[in-house]
Amino acid sequence: MTSNWITTRAWFLMLPLLIVMIAVIGWPLIDTVRLSFTDAKLVGTQGSFVGLDNYVKILSGTNFQRALVTTFWFAVLSVALEMVIGVLAALLLNQQFYGRSVLRALMILPWALPTVVNATLWRLIYNPEYGALNAALLQMGLIDAYRSWLGEPNTALASLILADCWKNFPLVALIALAALQAVPRDITAASMVDGAGAWSRFRFVIMPYLAGPLMVALVLRTIEAFKVFDIIWVMTRGGPANSTRTLSILVYQEAFSFQRAGSGASLALIVTLLVTVLAVAYAALIRKSAGAS
Amino acid sequence: MERRSLSAAILVHVAALLLLVVILAPVVWLFIMSISSTPDLIAKPLHWWPDTIDLSRYGVLLSSAVNSAGQAFVASLFNSLKVAGMATVAALVVAIPSAWAVSRTPSVGWSLYAVIATYMLPPVALAVPLYMALSWIGLLNNVFGLALVYLTILAPFTTWLLKSGFDSIPREIESAATMDGARLDQTLRLITLPLAAPVMATAALFAFLLAWDEFFYALLFTSDQQAKTLTVAIADLAGGRVSDYGLIATAGVLAALPPLLIGLFMQRALISGLTSGGVKG
Numbered sequence: 001m002t003s004n005w006i007t008t009r010a011w012f013l014m015l016p017l018l019i020v021m022i023a024v025i026g027w028p029l030i031d032t033v034r035l036s037f038t039d040a041k042l043v044g045t046q047g048s049f050v051g052l053d054n055y056v057k058i059l060s061g062t063n064f065q066r067a068l069v070t071t072f073w074f075a076v077l078s079v080a081l082e083m084v085i086g087v088l089a090a091l092l093l094n095q096q097f098y099g100r101s102v103l104r105a106l107m108i109l110p111w112a113l114p115t116v117v118n119a120t121l122w123r124l125i126y127n128p129e130y131g132a133l134n135a136a137l138l139q140m141g142l143i144d145a146y147r148s149w150l151g152e153p154n155t156a157l158a159s160l161i162l163a164d165c166w167k168n169f170p171l172v173a174l175i176a177l178a179a180l181q182a183v184p185r186d187i188t189a190a191s192m193v194d195g196a197g198a199w200s201r202f203r204f205v206i207m208p209y210l211a212g213p214l215m216v217a218l219v220l221r222t223i224e225a226f227k228v229f230d231i232i233w234v235m236t237r238g239g240p241a242n243s244t245r246t247l248s249i250l251v252y253q254e255a256f257s258f259q260r261a262g263s264g265a266s267l268a269l270i271v272t273l274l275v276t277v278l279a280v281a282y283a284a285l286i287r288k289s290a291g292a293s
Numbered sequence: 294m295e296r297r298s299l300s301a302a303i304l305v306h307v308a309a310l311l312l313l314v315v316i317l318a319p320v321v322w323l324f325i326m327s328i329s330s331t332p333d334l335i336a337k338p339l340h341w342w343p344d345t346i347d348l349s350r351y352g353v354l355l356s357s358a359v360n361s362a363g364q365a366f367v368a369s370l371f372n373s374l375k376v377a378g379m380a381t382v383a384a385l386v387v388a389i390p391s392a393w394a395v396s397r398t399p400s401v402g403w404s405l406y407a408v409i410a411t412y413m414l415p416p417v418a419l420a421v422p423l424y425m426a427l428s429w430i431g432l433l434n435n436v437f438g439l440a441l442v443y444l445t446i447l448a449p450f451t452t453w454l455l456k457s458g459f460d461s462i463p464r465e466i467e468s469a470a471t472m473d474g475a476r477l478d479q480t481l482r483l484i485t486l487p488l489a490a491p492v493m494a495t496a497a498l499f500a501f502l503l504a505w506d507e508f509f510y511a512l513l514f515t516s517d518q519q520a521k522t523l524t525v526a527i528a529d530l531a532g533g534r535v536s537d538y539g540l541i542a543t544a545g546v547l548a549a550l551p552p553l554l555i556g557l558f559m560q561r562a563l564i565s566g567l568t569s570g571g572v573k574g
Contacts, residue, residue: 003400006397006398006400007398007400007401009394009398010394010395010397010398010400010401011394011401013390013391013393013394014390014391014394014395014401014404016386016387016390016391017387017388017390017391017408017448017452018391020383020387020444020448021408021411021448021449024419024423024441024442024444024445024448025411025414025419025445027422028418028419028421028422028423028426029414029418029419029422031421031422031425032418032419032421032422035421035422042421042424042425043428089312092305092308092309092312093312095305095309096305097302097305097306097309098306099309099313100309103309103312103313103316105557105560106313106316106317107316108556108557108560109316109317109320109553109556109557110316110319110320111556112502112549112552112553112555112556112557113320113549113552113553114505114506114524114548114549114552115506115508115524116506116508116524116527116528116548117323117527117545117548117549119528119531120527120528120530120531120541120544120545121319121322121323121542121545122319123531124323124326124531124538124541124542125319125322127538129335130334130335130339130538132322132339135337135338135339138338139338139339166315166319170316223413226415227415227416227417229416229417229508229509230508230509230524233508233512233528234508234528234531234532237532248415248416248417248509251417251420252417252513255417255420255421256420256424256513261421261425264421265421267417268415268417268418268420268421269418271415271417271418272414272415272417272418275413275414275415276413279410279413
């Protein structure tokens with residue numbers, strides 16, 4: 001078999017996937033680009049060409065800037081918290097204790113819980129009148145009156161971040177645990193013989209094994225967090241007073257609530273561009289750290 | 294095994310107990326809410342364990358009486374099963390040949406990166422044209438239309454997972470079969486695919502869970518019992534006028550049950566899938 005023929009055969013086998021991808025991803029993406037230069041409505045009018053008007057309006061408007069800042073804080077804080085708690089949990093799960101295998105198995109629960117169920121669950125927990133959080137904090141004497149965690153602009157985003165973190169830190173923990181189990185026992189033993197303390201053992205012996213997998217987890221989680229929609233929509237719909245309105249929520253409102261398909265499309269493309277920049281920057285970072293180690 | 298002092302051992306056990314509580318408490322509370330009577334749920338101070346256990350909500354949601362809350366819920370349950378099932382099968386059908394081709398043909402390997410890159414795309418980048426197209430061909434609020442849209446998520450993901458699965462099956466086995474005179478389709482059917490069965494099962498499970506979990510497209514593209522999926526039905530309950538928190542919790546328990554069971558029983562397969570994805574990138 002010539003290599004030419006093998007390549008042709010490969011393309012032939014990939015044909016169904018390529019057709020599907022062009023139909024449901026390629027074409028819609030190109031059409032989003034076209035729409036972003038028009039004032040099309042979601043239903044009815046095709047709209048006419050308006051050049052860069054949509055982009056200029058969005059980039060100079062306060063809605064976009066505010067949503068960008070909200071998205072930034074949501075992504076940075078939730079991912080940072082998930083990474084720190086996830087690694088700590090993995091270090092713990094790598095120790096000897098009674099019931100370790102049961103606890104390891106249970107770590108899958110938050111991850112397996114559907115995002116919408118998780119959001120609903122936390123919405124009930126944060127409920128201002130009957131929620132479990134208010135009841136627990138009051139009974140422990142930490143607050144003296146019930147609070148509306150999702151109803152006040154200064155606590156809503158933090159409450160969302162905690163709910164998101166609870167669902168996602170176990171995944172980081174499981175990835176980190178798998179990496180920890182790959183650290184050879186004799187290396188940690190040798191470093192202890194050499195008198196390395198707990199911190200330097202973690203920093204110089206264990207961390208090199210963790211860095212790669214954690215970097216990948218960091219990339220995937222950051223991109224996911226940047227695109228966040230579900231949990232926010234179910235818990236706050238972007239409120240109160242738009243304090244939890246992230247970019248994806250803003251696109252939804254623009255394109256589907258207000259039916260402005262044109263400016264919704266240009267907003268969506270700006271979000272896509274930001275995610276792409278993130279992904280490319282991270283890919284470069286991973287390649288650099290892979291080359292260094 | 295490193296030797297530890299007694300205080301270190303106690304510290305580890307306390308920390309493990311804390312982690313156990315953090316992981317379990319919210320899930321257990323969801324279940325308790327679903328079996329608590331309404332007076333127990335709105336009592337102050339809150340009853341952490343109900344005085345009266347009330348299982349009636351499970352009956353309400355799973356009944357199919359006309360125009361009941363149950364009818365809408367059961368309809369959404371079946372819609373979720375249909376959409377996730379169809380999308381999973383369709384994704385595997387297109388992903389298996391491509392994943393094998395990419396795995397065995399390094400010269401087309403770059404196309405896999407293009408496929409994976411689309412997985413990073415935010416759904417909002419595709420939503421408006423997809424909405425217009427579905428509306429134009431009459432597949433808005435339709436389980437087939439939604440399953441088709443789910444291929445945007447499932448097809449790249451399963452291709453990526455299956456490709457690393459095929460990578461771990463030695464080519465030599467295939468060449469040996471070819472040398473013995475087997476045609477390509479025979480080699481694949483009799484040798485490669487049976488060997489890849491575990492990874493195909495993992496890919497199918499992941500795909501099904503992804504589709505079961507999906508909310509954004511379902512919210513946009515479905516509007517009533519004909520196609521509304523479970524996630525949308527639950528979000529409606531949570532954000533709507535329903536004042537029975539126990540009913541919302543019950544819907545949550547029922548929707549979470551299949552993925553939680555899959556998660557607990559398929560543990561090993563799922564975690565190896567997750568972590569190999571994490572390790573290999």
